[in-house]
Amino acid sequence: MKITEIIGGTVELIIKIAAFVFIVMFVFRSASTAYDYGFRVFAEEPVSEGEGRTISIYVEENVSVKEIGQMLQEKGLIRDANLFVIQELLSENHDKIQPGIYDLNTSMTSQEMLAVMATASEEVEELPGTRVPSVEEITGITDNPDVGGEDSDGEEGDSGEESEGEEGGSGEEEAGE
Secondary structure, eight states, X not given: OHHHHHHHHHHHHHHHHHHHHHXXXXXXXXXXXXXXXXHHHXXXXXXXXXXXOEEEEEEOTTOOHHHHHHHHHHTTSOSOHXXXXXXXXXXXXXXXXXOXXXXXXXXXXXXXXXXXXXXXXXXXXXXXXXXXXXXXXXXXXXXXXXXXXXXXXXXXXXXXXXXXXXXXXXXXXXXXX
């Protein structure tokens, strides 16, 4: 009976040591992976060094950051779409990505790409036939009395309106009498 107790105790001890080693290895690998991922959030290197490749992407309106990250990963601009989502969440450009066409380079970091996509394009390319006239252009009415009133020579402009001294006067004089 003593031998069976010794063998049982030894097997139990071996199982406990194996479980302990497995738990320690699991915690170590998880901590190492979490640290690496956390480090990459703030210090992710560009995909390529030097010049890199310029790739045009189109960001549609109402597209999620995850979808943008997946598109950037498919095009080879970033390594990890999920990491891009976290970087966007923690960046100063959170919820500022504008729809449009962007030329991004593989030598850019995720932060640089976010900054490019967050800035509204100041110079919008106007396609032929898509110009929308302003209200002033349509109505001919401006807030500035010098426009359409008198020319710089002191003469009245040809605005098509009758002055008060001409025939009929203004409608206000007749209504006021």
